[in-house]
Amino acid sequence: MASKTSFSSEVANLLHAAEGSPLQTCIQCGTCSGSCPVVKYMDQTPRRIIGMINAGMKDDVLKTNTFWYCASCYQCTVRCPSGIDIAEAMYALKRYTMWKSQYKEGLIGPTFSETFVKTIVRSGRSYEPLLAPTYIFSYGIREFFSEALNATNLMLKGRIPILPPRIKRLENFKRMIAHIIPIGGTE
Amino acid sequence: MNQNKQLLMIDDDPDFVEGIKSILDSAGYSVDVTYNPKDGLQALKEKTYDLLLLDIMMGRGAEGIMIARKLRKDPKLREMPLLIITGIREQMAFLFPGEPVHPRFVAVDELVEKPVDPKLLLEKVSALISLSEARKSKAG
Numbered sequence: 277m278a279s280k281t282s283f284s285s286e287v288a289n290l291l292h293a294a295e296g297s298p299l300q301t302c303i304q305c306g307t308c309s310g311s312c313p314v315v316k317y318m319d320q321t322p323r324r325i326i327g328m329i330n331a332g333m334k335d336d337v338l339k340t341n342t343f344w345y346c347a348s349c350y351q352c353t354v355r356c357p358s359g360i361d362i363a364e365a366m367y368a369l370k371r372y373t374m375w376k377s378q379y380k381e382g383l384i385g386p387t388f389s390e391t392f393v394k395t396i397v398r399s400g401r402s403y404e405p406l407l408a409p410t411y412i413f414s415y416g417i418r419e420f421f422s423e424a425l426n427a428t429n430l431m432l433k434g435r436i437p438i439l440p441p442r443i444k445r446l447e448n449f450k451r452m453i454a455h456i457i458p459i460g461g462t463e
Numbered sequence: 464m465n466q467n468k469q470l471l472m473i474d475d476d477p478d479f480v481e482g483i484k485s486i487l488d489s490a491g492y493s494v495d496v497t498y499n500p501k502d503g504l505q506a507l508k509e510k511t512y513d514l515l516l517l518d519i520m521m522g523r524g525a526e527g528i529m530i531a532r533k534l535r536k537d538p539k540l541r542e543m544p545l546l547i548i549t550g551i552r553e554q555m556a557f558l559f560p561g562e563p564v565h566p567r568f569v570a571v572d573e574l575v576e577k578p579v580d581p582k583l584l585l586e587k588v589s590a591l592i593s594l595s596e597a598r599k600s601k602a603g
Contacts, residue, residue, distance in 0.1 A: 281477040292499040375554045390557045
């Protein structure tokens with residue numbers, strides 16, 4: 277075998293179908309970090325993450341929470357002067373850690389995404405009361421109660437359904453899913 | 464006997480590729496590797512292979528399935544045997560815990576799940592190649 281692929285080319289392989297320029301074209305201008313609305317919650321800024329990927333610092337990149345805190349607002353992607361699809365790169369890192377189960381302990385993102393996809397696959401709709409437990413326990417007591425109060429009020433006004441909603445023709449939808457993901461279905 | 468057999472492997476996990484490749488190399492196959500579906504399809508166009516080893520979860524999602532479907536529609540590549548090696552059940556376990564991968568979701572020749580037993584892998588590879596050769600000689 278010629279040489280083992282580096283971390284940066286592993287990420288590039290995950291992005292092979294993305295529209296943007298390769299991460300190597302990053303000029304480290306910091307526009308992404310400057311535009312990011314959630315950057316203050318991240319361990320490392322997006323600019324630094326791209327630099328670290330290009331430098332092949334796999335373990336350090338996987339240790340950060342940056343890509344899980346990405347709000348997917350695409351501000352960085354739109355503004356990047358090199359045309360890198362940064363938001364897509366964040367998704368690629370999410371997939372990378374999910375597929376290899378290498379994500380950091382104590383993150384809300386992975387459990388939240390899993391629960392979300394599960395509810396969608398089962399009923400075709402998202403259902404907030406099932407999603408809430410994935411993050412609500414990380415709140416302080418005051419926030420917990422205000423969130424619970426909000427949810428109760430919304431429910432009383434009929435804005436949150438009491439029973440999980442279902443789409444019509446759920447069986448068709450499930451067959452479509454089974455066509456894409458070849459497990460658990462009935463193809 | 465295996466010396467002139469050309470295999471192509473499309474998988475994005477370099478560690479896994481290294482392992483499988485060393486098994487196949489020691490059995491005398493010559494193995495080309497591509498790490499993403501795009502390069503993989505390109506390689507298939509440029510060269511004729513005796514067997515394709517394919518991963519499912521790559522790139523944006525289940526792209527291996529897209530390749531498999533594409534190959535089955537291609538009049539020339541349809542004849543090539545295909546061995547799908549996948550860890551999809553592990554990767555999607557949260558969605559359908561404990562449920563099997565359906566074996567014939569696309570008309571593949573064989574499907575094995577990661578982790579792969581070396582003996583089983585070599586058995587399947589040689590069986591698939593000889594099967595396709597038998598098919599070819601019958602047609603010819």
